[in-house]
Amino acid sequence: MRAAAGHVADDDTHHVIPPMRLPFLDRRDEAGRLTALFKRRDGGLAVVYGRRRLGKSRLLLEVLPKRRGIYYIADDREASLQRRALAGEIGRLLPGFADVVYPDWEALLRRFWSEAPRGTVLAIDEFPSLVASAAELPSLLQKGVDQASGQRVYLVLSGSSQRLMHGLVLDRAAPLFGRAREILRIGPLPAGYIRQGLSLRDPVRAIESFAVWGGVPRY
Numbered sequence: 001m002r003a004a005a006g007h008v009a010d011d012d013t014h015h016v017i018p019p020m021r022l023p024f025l026d027r028r029d030e031a032g033r034l035t036a037l038f039k040r041r042d043g044g045l046a047v048v049y050g051r052r053r054l055g056k057s058r059l060l061l062e063v064l065p066k067r068r069g070i071y072y073i074a075d076d077r078e079a080s081l082q083r084r085a086l087a088g089e090i091g092r093l094l095p096g097f098a099d100v101v102y103p104d105w106e107a108l109l110r111r112f113w114s115e116a117p118r119g120t121v122l123a124i125d126e127f128p129s130l131v132a133s134a135a136e137l138p139s140l141l142q143k144g145v146d147q148a149s150g151q152r153v154y155l156v157l158s159g160s161s162q163r164l165m166h167g168l169v170l171d172r173a174a175p176l177f178g179r180a181r182e183i184l185r186i187g188p189l190p191a192g193y194i195r196q197g198l199s200l201r202d203p204v205r206a207i208e209s210f211a212v213w214g215g216v217p218r219y
């Protein structure tokens with residue numbers, strides 16, 4: 001059963017937090033690195049990893065460009081269903097993209113890279129879940145990233161398991177090894193940020209005034 005409308009109990013803090021309501025706190029470094037990548041003329045790959053509940057998904061959603069951002073969160077379903085779901089997300093940006101059934105990942109990715117307009121950012125969250133049903137994906141993405149190099153299209157892969165993310169992109173033997181232009185390990189927010197965000201109004205405003213990406217710290 002759901003808690004009171006618009007609220008969920010937060011397991012980590014035992015506070016009641018309205019989801020997505022807190023201002024975006026203290027990820028200036030990570031947000032800045034991603035938004036800088038998205039300005040590069042030659043596109044590129046970023047990798048985001050760190051334990052669950054530390055703010056990877058929130059970070060992605062905050063930095064994705066409003067119009068040209070595509071966010072897909074992978075799950076445990078079989079590959080064909082996930083292709084359809086991802087095609088649906090891509091279809092919001094590329095009309096007609098979701099109107100065909102892709103026989104395999106190669107077909108889907110080939111079309112994506114050939115039609116994605118400049119500035120497109122594709123973020124795949126929980127990437128290891130997707131690879132569980134599509135072991136060929138890392139090497140297909142590697143080919144795509146290499147061939148699209150120079151094109152202004154950006155790929156962000158995110159995952160909670162450090163071990164799996166290592167094996168997929170950070171390990172020497174991994175197909176995507178050496179391709180990432182940014183590798184962000186998301187750690188806990190500095191102590192106090194969440195508490196302040198929850199209980200005190202003025203600190204929230206103070207934080208808001210510089211935490212919004214592009215803002216300048218005042219202290």
Ligand SMILES: Nc1ncnc2c1ncn2[C@@H]1O[C@H](COP(=O)(O)OP(=O)(O)O)[C@@H](O)[C@H]1O
Pocket residue numbers: 019020021022023024025026027050051052053054055056057058059
């Ligand atoms: N920088 C942040 N500022 C404010 N709230 C945040 C921040 N990062 C995460 N949160 C909140 O904390 C919760 C967990 O974050 P989430 O992005 O889902 O973590 P992850 O994807 O790493 O598991 C969410 O409710 C999210 O809105």
Ligand SMILES: [Mg+2]
Pocket residue numbers: 053056057058125
């Ligand atoms: Mg997440």
